Amino acid sequence: MSKDGIKRQAGISRDGLSGPTWFALILLISWLVLPLIPLGIWSISRSWFFPDIAPSAYSLRAWGYVFSTTSEVLPALGVTTLIALCATLLSAIIGLPAGRALGLYQFR
Amino acid sequence: MLERWKIPLLLSPALLLIVGLFLGGLGLGLIGSLGYMPLLGREEINLDAYRNILTSENFYLSFLLTFYISFTSTIIASTLAVGAALILRRHFIGRSVINFLFQINLTVPHLVGAVGILYLFSQSGFFARLAYEFEIIAKPSDFPAMIYDPLAIGIILQYVWKEVPFIGMILLANMQTFGHDYEAAARSLGANRWQSFRFVLLPLLTPGLLAAALIVFAFTFGAYEIPALLGQSYPAALPVLAYQSFTDVDLNARPEALAMGMIIALLSAVMIFGYARLARRYVRS
Numbered sequence: 001m002s003k004d005g006i007k008r009q010a011g012i013s014r015d016g017l018s019g020p021t022w023f024a025l026i027l028l029i030s031w032l033v034l035p036l037i038p039l040g041i042w043s044i045s046r047s048w049f050f051p052d053i054a055p056s057a058y059s060l061r062a063w064g065y066v067f068s069t070t071s072e073v074l075p076a077l078g079v080t081t082l083i084a085l086c087a088t089l090l091s092a093i094i095g096l097p098a099g100r101a102l103g104l105y106q107f108r
Numbered sequence: 109m110l111e112r113w114k115i116p117l118l119l120s121p122a123l124l125l126i127v128g129l130f131l132g133g134l135g136l137g138l139i140g141s142l143g144y145m146p147l148l149g150r151e152e153i154n155l156d157a158y159r160n161i162l163t164s165e166n167f168y169l170s171f172l173l174t175f176y177i178s179f180t181s182t183i184i185a186s187t188l189a190v191g192a193a194l195i196l197r198r199h200f201i202g203r204s205v206i207n208f209l210f211q212i213n214l215t216v217p218h219l220v221g222a223v224g225i226l227y228l229f230s231q232s233g234f235f236a237r238l239a240y241e242f243e244i245i246a247k248p249s250d251f252p253a254m255i256y257d258p259l260a261i262g263i264i265l266q267y268v269w270k271e272v273p274f275i276g277m278i279l280l281a282n283m284q285t286f287g288h289d290y291e292a293a294a295r296s297l298g299a300n301r302w303q304s305f306r307f308v309l310l311p312l313l314t315p316g317l318l319a320a321a322l323i324v325f326a327f328t329f330g331a332y333e334i335p336a337l338l339g340q341s342y343p344a345a346l347p348v349l350a351y352q353s354f355t356d357v358d359l360n361a362r363p364e365a366l367a368m369g370m371i372i373a374l375l376s377a378v379m380i381f382g383y384a385r386l387a388r389r390y391v392r393s
Contacts, residue, residue: 017200025195028188028272029209035224035269036216038234042227050232050248051240098122101115 121353134373141366148359157367167319167368169343171375177260177312177335177345178328181267188268190313194305196276197283214273218266222337225266229254255338262338263345267328275320282316283309316389322380329376 015032017025042048043062065075141155161167172364196207228234236251245251255262290312293320294304328334335345344352353365 017195017198021195024191025206028192029206032213032269032273033209035221035228036213037224038227039220039224051237053234053237053241094121094125097118101118105115 129358134370137322137366137369141370143363145362157363158371160364161367166343166349167346170346170349174329174335174345177263177267177382179265179373181271181328182321182325185262185268185271185324186275186317188272189279189320190310190317192276193279193283194274211273211277213270214277214348216270218270218331219333219337221270222266222334225262225269225338226255229262229265231255256340258340259340260335263334266334266338267324271328272325275317275324278316278320279313282313286312302360307389315387315391318383318391322383322387325383328381329379330372 003068041055044058044060046059046061048055065071142156143150143156144153171241192210196203196210226233230236231248231251231253233255236245236248239245239251240248254265286309290308291304294308295301299307330347332345332347332351336348339345339348343349346368350365350368351369353361355363356365
């Protein structure tokens with residue numbers, strides 16, 4: 001009885017999770033990570049047809065293509081980064097004063 | 109005197125941007141939707157596009173589908189996010205790793221997530237292969253259709269996948285500012301765990317939760333790429349329908365596309381307004 005009481009206390013307190021809670025958490029995290037896994041495997045597979053759980057042949061061809069000069073992925077990455085930097089900077093420049101005005105001053 | 113000019117000055121860049129880009133675009137769309145396109149030699153103004161849309165069955169089917177997708181995704185994602193936030197705010201071994209994994213898909217674009225969902229749930233996807241391995245199905249078409257299906261399961265799965273961490277992070281940040289004091293007080297006054305959640309923590313979280321849910325709803329209602337990739341072609345989601353008309357080879361379909369854009373904007377505004385009123389009443393009482 002008293003031992004059971006202690007165990008239940010441990011389940012309720014903020015330190016540590018109970019078994020079912022761990023299960024729910026692991027389930028949720030797996031669901032959040034799961035869709036990213038086939039993407040990674042597909043990127044290194046050469047052939048992967050229907051009933052196979054794992055690819056029947058692997059190859060790094062896709063990755064080689066990404067880093068080759070013909071694909072132009074790397075320059076595209078540079079352009080994307082530039083756009084993202086400019087957009088962030090401009091948003092901050094325009095948004096910061098507006099945020100100050102809305103947050104620090106009372107007006108009608 | 110200085111103070112009087114300070115606020116308009118601070119606000120003007122943001123206002124200029126909003127008025128210029130957002131309202132300007134909206135205004136041009138409105139003019140186009142009325143059939144006024146001088147470049148095509150159409151200078152008369154009429155409501156034909158709106159009449160055509162509002163009398164076609166397609167439009168209503170698409171609206172219902174879009175509303176159903178947004179509503180279901182928002183409800184499921186909000187519920188899961190509340191549960192996740194309740195667990196993640198506690199102290200346990202491996203919390204930092206779990207927290208990292210929880211947030212990992214915030215940086216993944218929607219389209220990439222959609223492809224992942226496609227590989228998992230399509231009829232030749234990972235789960236179909238597992239079902240075949242365990243001899244539950246004999247061929248791909250035996251696997252229930254979850255992509256390009258009438259119930260839009262794939263789309264909803266993708267949105268839930270993407271939005272649970274988003275809402276969850278907002279709730280966690282909220283919870284951190286409240287601390288545990290209110291709940292501790294409730295518990296010491298005899299509330300059980302459920303009561304201290306239902307009558308203390310949940311009311312505190314409600315404003316943040318409603319705001320996050322609103323963002324998710326508005327986004328999913330107007331988003332094009334996920335229904336275009338994972339959805340069936342008839343009835344298509346409203347943004348997909350609008351895009352189809354916009355890129356139609358028949359340029360006469362363009363006013364209809366713009367009119368549909370106007371209607372989507374109006375419907376979103378009406379729903380957000382109604383939701384805000386409801387939420388305010390709920391939060392106050």
